[in-house]
Amino acid sequence: MSKTENNQSNVTNDGDFSVIFAALGDSTRLALFDRLSDGKPRSISVLSDDADMTRQAVTKHLRVLEAAGLVQNHRMGRESHYAFCPDQLKQARAYLDQVAGRWDSALMRLKTFVEGDDG
């Protein structure tokens, strides 16, 4: 990815975003994230109750989400509560908007080119 091409991708670091997407790229984790989006923090046990896997597996998934900054963890007494964290979500949305915008303007350029060529 260097100089042979008009590289205007302008993305400071794809890597960061790929971490976010990778965290959401598992159906179990996406379901957990989706469930926490109502704002209510939940303990690991509660989140594990209706999952068809072990508490430990859910714990691992929650830690992946936490490492990606999508979720926050607060220990309350003997239980550890995980809560939705919107920052990285906004980042991901902004990135996808940027990519979509690049595509749209490419379409615009093509359209005006064709129209100018035709008319």
Next chain:
Amino acid sequence: MSKTENNQSNVTNDGDFSVIFAALGDSTRLALFDRLSDGKPRSISVLSDDADMTRQAVTKHLRVLEAAGLVQNHRMGRESHYAFCPDQLKQARAYLDQVAGRWDSALMRLKTFVEGDDG
């Protein structure tokens, strides 16, 4: 994920979205997708030239993107061109918007509750 809770996630199938996010959840693939977002289709060789891996590896990544519907493939003579495909991107954006919206309205409810409680 059943009935013990006010499950309004309203997501028909988390799985589909997780496939999209998983496809974007690799820095190499995200870079490829980002690069194709300018609308210009590119051959595998061109896309492999400035990647620090084998053509076969790039091919595999492109196929993952294609399987997720993020990219389209058209064979042109002896070379196969991959082009950006915006549909699934829009889907992913819409989903993230939905989640963010759920979070925002949860915040709103909390805010009005606190204000009503206080004043």
Next chain:
DNA sequence: ACATAACGCAACCTCCTGGTTGCATTTAAG
């Protein structure tokens, strides 16, 4: 005080993923 609920840690296992190599095939170029 004691039982138990909620959790962490670590070992372990299996399978998928990212990547490579070698070779065959199709297509363009000279």
Next chain:
DNA sequence: CTTAAATGCAACCAGGAGGTTGCGTTATGT
């Protein structure tokens, strides 16, 4: 026609991801 480019296919490999089990530790509740 012959050569080289662009790709496909298949086998293979190492490492990581998802998941389980067992056990220890810390709080809660009674």
